Amino acid sequence: MKALFEPAHMGQVDLKNRFFRSATWEAMAQENGHINQAVLDHYEALAKGGAAALITGYAHVLKEEQPNPRMFGAYDDSFISDYRPLTQRVHENDCRIFFQLVYGGSFTWYNTKSREIWGPSAVTNKISDITPKEMTPEDIQTLIKAFGQAARRAMEAGFDGVQLHAGHGYLLNHFLSPFFNRREDVFGGSSEKRARVIFDIFEEIRKTTTSDFPILIKLNCSDFMGDKGFTFADCLALCKKLDAMGIAAVEISGGPVFRPPKTEKESTFAVENGPKESYFSPYARKIAKAIKAPVILVGGNRKMETMENLLNETEISFFSLSRPLLCEPDLINRWRDDKSYRPKCTSCSQCFAPDKNSCIQNRPKAEAV
Numbered sequence: 001m002k003a004l005f006e007p008a009h010m011g012q013v014d015l016k017n018r019f020f021r022s023a024t025w026e027a028m029a030q031e032n033g034h035i036n037q038a039v040l041d042h043y044e045a046l047a048k049g050g051a052a053a054l055i056t057g058y059a060h061v062l063k064e065e066q067p068n069p070r071m072f073g074a075y076d077d078s079f080i081s082d083y084r085p086l087t088q089r090v091h092e093n094d095c096r097i098f099f100q101l102v103y104g105g106s107f108t109w110y111n112t113k114s115r116e117i118w119g120p121s122a123v124t125n126k127i128s129d130i131t132p133k134e135m136t137p138e139d140i141q142t143l144i145k146a147f148g149q150a151a152r153r154a155m156e157a158g159f160d161g162v163q164l165h166a167g168h169g170y171l172l173n174h175f176l177s178p179f180f181n182r183r184e185d186v187f188g189g190s191s192e193k194r195a196r197v198i199f200d201i202f203e204e205i206r207k208t209t210t211s212d213f214p215i216l217i218k219l220n221c222s223d224f225m226g227d228k229g230f231t232f233a234d235c236l237a238l239c240k241k242l243d244a245m246g247i248a249a250v251e252i253s254g255g256p257v258f259r260p261p262k263t264e265k266e267s268t269f270a271v272e273n274g275p276k277e278s279y280f281s282p283y284a285r286k287i288a289k290a291i292k293a294p295v296i297l298v299g300g301n302r303k304m305e306t307m308e309n310l311l312n313e314t315e316i317s318f319f320s321l322s323r324p325l326l327c328e329p330d331l332i333n334r335w336r337d338d339k340s341y342r343p344k345c346t347s348c349s350q351c352f353a354p355d356k357n358s359c360i361q362n363r364p365k366a367e368a369v
């Protein structure tokens, strides 16, 4: 019988339990992506809160491309010394930290008039109403190099590894999608060719970092757009290929739905008509069975019993959480002390706020209307 609070391994990385904090853009950094005391304090609280590892909010790899305000930056070497105190404070609290890298693409509302937004093809994103510029082969090489350099900076800053964000409608996800990727060159066409940019980024990071520096990836199990989008069959094939290449772990998410949420409260992180918690477990369990690399399940992990059953009945290795840890950074410790503890998070998805992302339950009363 496997337990959630037992030490585990992700390749050569020791983890004290099976919980990750899933990447969460906190909107706490400075406008230029550099960090501050608030970020350090937040990550220290999370590290003390009991998770074995934290995945940072996403960091943009090219200066001119920033999909959201006050997210982390990774676009030049000034960030190396900036992040050292962050990795140090997390490590001092017996916790690992992985740096998430992203290129946003057309899923953005931030400064959209003042910058060039790239996409695999010039297909309008109906959520944001943005039509990106189709990337030239040179743009793609710039992107690949930028991911490689950002990963090197992460290694030099003391992060335990990097995670490529290839889900949730951002650029790498759009490369994977036949709807958004209509290219006829080596980066478009078959499922494998649509994934080529990810393989090239992986190989580039292998060149810019040591051969054992962990590279993780976050993927949609499906875009839930039927055959028009990245399907579960595509995802399974991609995971097998990445496994053979040496991916350290695959975090399985899903969506987003190809439309804005129907109501303000509708969660964009769940599957319509799917399980009400641990939403993507039916997909993640099949992937975990098919690959050797550990699978991290994200989305709606809310009950210890459910995760304990999944741990023992499937090959899923780790569980990651975002919204519940914005609400209660010490939730994992609470679960360690009381298995039946129910998180305060109601998955309302009102965590997104203009000043900084936070749980509505923790905001001053005047704001929480």
Ligand SMILES: Cc1cc2nc3c(=O)[nH]c(=O)nc-3n(C[C@H](O)[C@H](O)[C@H](O)COP(=O)(O)O)c2cc1C
Binding pocket: 022, 023, 024, 025, 026, 056, 057, 058, 100, 165, 168, 218, 253, 269, 298, 299, 300, 301, 320, 321, 322, 323, 324, 349, 351, 352, 357
């Ligand atoms: C405020 C907020 C910010 C997020 N930022 C990121 C991010 O930077 N990168 C990412 O991969 N996912 C991000 N997500 C998605 C979460 O990592 C996670 O996949 C999703 O919230 C479902 O998990 P949960 O049910 O535990 O919240 C964010 C979610 C929220 C609520």
